[in-house]
Amino acid sequence: MTMLQHSPPSGTSLVGVPAPAPRALGAINWVGFATLTKREIRRFLKVWVQTIAAPVVTTLLFYAVFALALGGVVRMVGDVPFLRFLGPGLIMMGMAQNAFANSSSSVLVSKVQGNIVDVLMPPLSSLEFVSAFVTGGVVRGLLVGLVTWIVIEMVVPLGMHAPVYVLFHAVMASMLLSLLGLIGGIWADKFDHMAAVTNFVITPLSFLSGTFYTLDSAPPFFHTLAHVNPFFYFIDGFRYGFIGHTDGTLGTGIAVMLGTNLVLWLVALRMVSTGYKLKA
Amino acid sequence: MEMPAAGNATDMPPPAGAYRPDRQRHLGRFNTLGFLTLLGREVKRLRKLAMLFLVAPCLSAALYFTVFEFGLGDRRDTPEGDAILAFLVPGLVALSLLTQSVQIPSFSILYAKLEGAILDQLMAPVGAAEMMAAYVLSAMAAGVASGATVWIGFLVFWQAPMADPALVLLFVVLGSSMMATFGVLTGLISMKWDHLSAAMTFVFTPLIFLSGLFAPVTSMPAVLRAIVQANPIYYAIEGVRIGFLGQGQDQAALAALVLVGVNGALLAIAATLLHRGYRLRN
Numbered sequence: 001m002t003m004l005q006h007s008p009p010s011g012t013s014l015v016g017v018p019a020p021a022p023r024a025l026g027a028i029n030w031v032g033f034a035t036l037t038k039r040e041i042r043r044f045l046k047v048w049v050q051t052i053a054a055p056v057v058t059t060l061l062f063y064a065v066f067a068l069a070l071g072g073v074v075r076m077v078g079d080v081p082f083l084r085f086l087g088p089g090l091i092m093m094g095m096a097q098n099a100f101a102n103s104s105s106s107v108l109v110s111k112v113q114g115n116i117v118d119v120l121m122p123p124l125s126s127l128e129f130v131s132a133f134v135t136g137g138v139v140r141g142l143l144v145g146l147v148t149w150i151v152i153e154m155v156v157p158l159g160m161h162a163p164v165y166v167l168f169h170a171v172m173a174s175m176l177l178s179l180l181g182l183i184g185g186i187w188a189d190k191f192d193h194m195a196a197v198t199n200f201v202i203t204p205l206s207f208l209s210g211t212f213y214t215l216d217s218a219p220p221f222f223h224t225l226a227h228v229n230p231f232f233y234f235i236d237g238f239r240y241g242f243i244g245h246t247d248g249t250l251g252t253g254i255a256v257m258l259g260t261n262l263v264l265w266l267v268a269l270r271m272v273s274t275g276y277k278l279k280a
Numbered sequence: 281m282e283m284p285a286a287g288n289a290t291d292m293p294p295p296a297g298a299y300r301p302d303r304q305r306h307l308g309r310f311n312t313l314g315f316l317t318l319l320g321r322e323v324k325r326l327r328k329l330a331m332l333f334l335v336a337p338c339l340s341a342a343l344y345f346t347v348f349e350f351g352l353g354d355r356r357d358t359p360e361g362d363a364i365l366a367f368l369v370p371g372l373v374a375l376s377l378l379t380q381s382v383q384i385p386s387f388s389i390l391y392a393k394l395e396g397a398i399l400d401q402l403m404a405p406v407g408a409a410e411m412m413a414a415y416v417l418s419a420m421a422a423g424v425a426s427g428a429t430v431w432i433g434f435l436v437f438w439q440a441p442m443a444d445p446a447l448v449l450l451f452v453v454l455g456s457s458m459m460a461t462f463g464v465l466t467g468l469i470s471m472k473w474d475h476l477s478a479a480m481t482f483v484f485t486p487l488i489f490l491s492g493l494f495a496p497v498t499s500m501p502a503v504l505r506a507i508v509q510a511n512p513i514y515y516a517i518e519g520v521r522i523g524f525l526g527q528g529q530d531q532a533a534l535a536a537l538v539l540v541g542v543n544g545a546l547l548a549i550a551a552t553l554l555h556r557g558y559r560l561r562n
Contacts, residue, residue: 211347
């Protein structure tokens with residue numbers, strides 16, 4: 001009986017505060033999205049030597065080696081010096097690979113360590129979940145690209161033909177690779193799977209994208225291959241933004257990128273909402 | 281109570297595992313059995329990693345090859361001859377040889393340290409010499425297997441004759457043992473994975489790429505040439521190239537001398553650290 005006397009009637013409390021009620025999150029849980037996004041960004045900034053400095057150094061090293069080995073400072077591609085032709089493609093490669101690495105490693109590490117429940121339990125919809133991971137990857141991709149661009153610009157002025165193209169392709173490519181990384185991270189069960197995807201899918205796509213050569217110099221087979229490779233379109237459009245030279249058709253490229261991104265968003269949302277390999 | 285007579289005790293069979301001073305094992309100066317056991321363990325590890333160090337380097341060699349093939353176009357003349365044969369083939373073979381030689385032992389040692397499994401070999405009667413030999417030889421085997429796979433891959437599509445196999449072998453051995461010892465040192469010094477990946481990204485990858493791997497040193501600006509020529513890996517790659525092309529043998533003696541010196545110094549440092557148990561026994 002004494003215990004019952006202490007329990008307040010429903011709707012009020014002893015001190016006049018309303019009783020606990022479910023929180024109304026609204027259509028979008030902004031706090032949850034912002035928190036997860038902040039986590040995703042802090043995660044890579046904490047180890048910036050590995051996540052920003054290392055890819056920048058590797059890209060610059062590639063730039064030096066390929067510039068030297070593929071004809072040096074005197075070579076021209078059409079009417080553009082080879083060094084200016086090569087620069088944007090390498091910046092884009094660095095951005096794409098790191099956007100992919102960010103979301104894939106984040107999901108996979110969480111899965112392997114078991115702390116993925118920390119992001120599955122909170123009231124996050126699949127849209128908030130995917131958006132936060134993709135934002136983390138895009139931010140990392142853009143940061144890597146920005147730093148690499150600043151360093152290259154000090155040595156070889158790349159110029160800026162159409163800034164809108166540069167920005168559009170940078171964001172679209174980082175988003176595409178972030179989504180791929182997220183999908184890959186959800187699919188993979190162990191680090192070997194991820195290493196295989198990186199080695200056998202991402203690296204070949206980025207090497208055979210026309211970063212290092214114009215398509216005119218490649219045999220027809222590789223010509224066709226490039227046109228079904230999304231890497232080709234975003235490297236070509238990104239390069240156009242800097243030097244005004246294009247190997248393909250810019251309109252097709254933009255359509256391919258928007259289409260691929262849309263499909264990947266739908267796949268990623270579907271995977272997260274069904275809990276594929278996440279909530280098993 | 282009376283103590284049993286000494287005669288009685290020796291008549292009884294001693295319990296299993298009892299201390300028998302008369303049966304103490306003599307390992308000699310070099311514990312061959314310990315060395316072979318550790319070597320066998322490392323080789324077993326390699327068999328499980330075959331995908332990583334045989335298939336992946338072949339694929340990346342193929343990608344580099346494609347890029348250079350299309351990227352060079354008709355600009356393939358160098359003072360040493362056709363750029364593909366003179367630089368790309370030896371360069372890509374050397375790339376996988378050297379990369380795998382340094383990665384394998386550093387990974388193995390750091391993994392054993394982090395998992396605590398390093399105790400198993402610190403407790404065993406295996407000294408610095410045995411550990412050094414096992415790690416370096418297994419890493420050399422991995423490097424040579426990886427380089428050979430890439431070379432055989434080339435032979436399928438391309439005539440890449442080896443003018444002086446003995447010279448190639450000499451520089452393959454000297455180069456991979458140097459990188460393997462670098463790998464042992466990296467594994468000993470590293471305390472976590474971040475350290476290992478930093479060493480790869482900021483030290484070994486630049487050293488390997490800035491070594492005249494894909495382009496003749498004569499075509500480089502003076503500053504870069506000086507940097508490249510101060511890099512011991514340059515001499516390994518130069519040696520492999522001399523062996524492949526069969527020209528410039530007068531340079532081979534100098535290159536071999538540099539490599540023997542670097543190998544000796546590195547082996548001495550790594551063996552001393554292993555002997556003292558540097559970052560192993562604390």
